[in-house]
Amino acid sequence: MSRWKKKNSRELARSTLFTFKEEDIVLPDGSEMTYTLLDLPDFAGCLSVHDGDFILVSNYRYPLDKRVLEIPAGFIEEDESPEETAKRELEEETGYKIESCEKLCEYNTIGGLSDQKGHLFFGRAELKGEPTHEKGEDLKIISMPIDDIYEKLEKREITHPHTQIALYRAKDFL
Numbered sequence: 001m002s003r004w005k006k007k008n009s010r011e012l013a014r015s016t017l018f019t020f021k022e023e024d025i026v027l028p029d030g031s032e033m034t035y036t037l038l039d040l041p042d043f044a045g046c047l048s049v050h051d052g053d054f055i056l057v058s059n060y061r062y063p064l065d066k067r068v069l070e071i072p073a074g075f076i077e078e079d080e081s082p083e084e085t086a087k088r089e090l091e092e093e094t095g096y097k098i099e100s101c102e103k104l105c106e107y108n109t110i111g112g113l114s115d116q117k118g119h120l121f122f123g124r125a126e127l128k129g130e131p132t133h134e135k136g137e138d139l140k141i142i143s144m145p146i147d148d149i150y151e152k153l154e155k156r157e158i159t160h161p162h163t164q165i166a167l168y169r170a171k172d173f174l
Contacts, residue, residue, distance in 0.1 A: 004028070017041070017075075040109075040116040044085035045073025047166040048098055048125035049174075053143040055096050055125050056163070060138035069142065069152070070160045071120070082106075082119035090123075094141050095131045098123035104169040109161075120166045122173045146174060 007024040014020070019039040026032050048055045058067045072093040076085045083101060091097050101123030109116045133139055152158050153167050 007032070036113070038110075038114045038116075040114050041075040042082070042117045042119065043073055043075050043162075044082040044089065044119040044121065045071045045162055045166065046086035046090045046098065046101055046121045046123055047071045047104070047163075047170050048090055048094075048096060048101075048123045049146065050096060050125040050127065050143065053145055054149045055090070055094050056142045056144065056149070057093050058140040058142050067140075068160050069158050069163065071163045071166050073118075073162060076119075083121060086119065086121040087123075090125065091128065092132050092134075093137070093139055094125075095127060095129050096125035097128040098125050102173060104166055104173075107165065118162055118165075120162065120169065122166070122170045 005026040007026060009021055009023045012020045012022060017040070021037050021039065023035050023037060024032060025035050055072075057070055057072055059070050060066070061068050072090045074085060074089040074092075076082055080088070083103070086101060087098055101121040104120040104122050106117055106119050108114075109118050131139070131141065149158070149167065153164065158164060158167070
């Protein structure tokens with residue numbers, strides 16, 4: 001079966017973070033349809049360990065109106081590798097630094113709507129300095145024993161999907 005063919009594309013809306021668009025598609029059988037897409041930048045995050053504790057952030061998420069326990073993560077900047085982003089975000093959000101990290105996985109976040117990729121890493125952290133939060137970030141640094149975090153995961157108290165994936169994948173590194 002051949003791939004779908006794009007006839008044309010229309011931008012419906014643009015923000016500082018994403019573009020919302022529609023594309024007219026020709027299906028393998030020759031019929032046509034309109035597909036809605038969300039163009040999101042790729043991101044990277046790092047699950048890190050320091051002195052037997054995971055270093056996470058409690059992040060206030062406005063759409064949910066609550067704090068969410070997460071790995072430090074952010075969008076990949078131009079001319080930056082996913083690993084560089086993961087290291088930068090860890091340092092900016094927590095003040096911890098890692099010299100090297102292992103790739104846990106790469107995955108498509110919402111394949112039915114976007115081609116965005118998430119890149120997750122694992123590293124051993126060392127405290128170097130103070131965090132430098134961006135405007136609009138309401139973060140609290142959380143240092144918690146590894147077993148306590150996995151207990152929260154099993155109790156479904158960790159709801160952030162990137163963090164869940166990182167924790168499950170990191171079991172091989174611990």
